[in-house]
Amino acid sequence: MSLKRTVSAVTGFVLLMIMGFPVHQEAEQNNSNPAPALSFFSLLNSAQAKQPSKKLIAEGKRLYNQNCVFCHQEDAIGKPGVAPSLINKEFLSTASDKFLKSTIRDGRSGTGMAPFAHLGKSGIDAIVAFLRSHSQLPNISAKVDAQPEAHGDPRLGERWFDQICATCHGPKGNGYEAGGTGTAIGKAGFLDKASDGFIRTTIKQGRSNTRMLGFQGPAGLANLSDQEIDDIITYLRSIKH
Ligand code: HEC
Numbered sequence: 357m358s359l360k361r362t363v364s365a366v367t368g369f370v371l372l373m374i375m376g377f378p379v380h381q382e383a384e385q386n387n388s389n390p391a392p393a394l395s396f397f398s399l400l401n402s403a404q405a406k407q408p409s410k411k412l413i414a415e416g417k418r419l420y421n422q423n424c425v426f427c428h429q430e431d432a433i434g435k436p437g438v439a440p441s442l443i444n445k446e447f448l449s450t451a452s453d454k455f456l457k458s459t460i461r462d463g464r465s466g467t468g469m470a471p472f473a474h475l476g477k478s479g480i481d482a483i484v485a486f487l488r489s490h491s492q493l494p495n496i497s498a499k500v501d502a503q504p505e506a507h508g509d510p511r512l513g514e515r516w517f518d519q520i521c522a523t524c525h526g527p528k529g530n531g532y533e534a535g536g537t538g539t540a541i542g543k544a545g546f547l548d549k550a551s552d553g554f555i556r557t558t559i560k561q562g563r564s565n566t567r568m569l570g571f572q573g574p575a576g577l578a579n580l581s582d583q584e585i586d587d588i589i590t591y592l593r594s595i596k597h
């Protein structure tokens with residue numbers, strides 16, 4: 357890990373040196389005077405700008421504590437039947453920024469998750485930077501979202517859903533209002549924002565330290581095949597409400 361970091365830091369440095377060179381030359385030719393050292397550092401700064409600053413994360417934490425902590429709890433660990441964890445490691449690694457930001461902006465109609473559009477893009481960006489600062493796994497959301505769409509038999513999916521998912525997620529995926537701990541995965545607020553890959557990966561691997569166990573592999577609560585999982589996703593899409 358640290359070797360990898362060192363290597364990428366060195367590569368980054370070399371790249372910046374190479375990239376910095378023409379800028380430096382151009383500056384000299386134009387006879388305008390940013391010192392070579394300055395143009396090098398401004399490049400370095402713009403490369404670092406991609407990492408959210410401590411200031412942005414602190415602002416996100418402040419906004420989180422003002423608007424979200426009441427339901428999602430201290431440090432966003434969630435509470436069964438009240439609000440899901442927002443720092444769960446599998447969740448953060450599979451949820452794209454788009455999923456997070458649009459869910460925060462639009463909320464989930466028919467659930468306790470209200471829309472927070474009034475926080476503005478910058479406020480929502482800050483909250484997402486705060487949530488992401490808890491990440492423990494690499495962000496694989498682009499790969500997850502690029503998975504193929506689910507093709508299955510909704511009638512078979514319904515059987516599985518009623519047998520094993522409805523206890524927690526409620527009949528028709530109605531969520532907490534049915535008295536369980538699973539979110540409203542049959543409602544549009546979730547389905548319109550979640551890709552099939554995101555739903556599929558969540559069903560397979562679950563979310564550690566929550567009641568959402570994985571449903572594939574020897575550690576799974578039930579060992580559903582890829583096809584059975586796609587049947588369930590097809591069923592959920594068919595009952596979206
Ligand atoms: C009144 C309680 C409440 C407040 C306040 C609240 N949420 Fe939620 N949030 C919920 C509930 C309940 C859900 C799950 C809804 C469902 O059943 O699908 C949720 C879901 C979410 C999700 C989707 C999580 C997942 O597992 O897919 C995100 C992201 C989220 N909330 C972010 C926020 C942020 C950020 C704030 C503050 C700006 C916030 N919420 C404030 C209750 C709340």
Ligand code: HEC
Nearest residue numbers: 434440441520521524537538539541555558559566567568
């Ligand atoms: C023992 C209860 C339980 C069972 C059974 C269960 N889930 Fe979950 N599921 C949860 C909980 C709890 C969460 C949210 C985790 C949290 O609260 O942080 C969740 C989250 C999810 C999510 C992500 C939803 C979101 O809002 O981001 C999907 C998708 C999902 N479950 C699908 C399923 C499917 C499909 C089944 C049946 C094969 C199933 N679950 C069975 C409890 C359960």
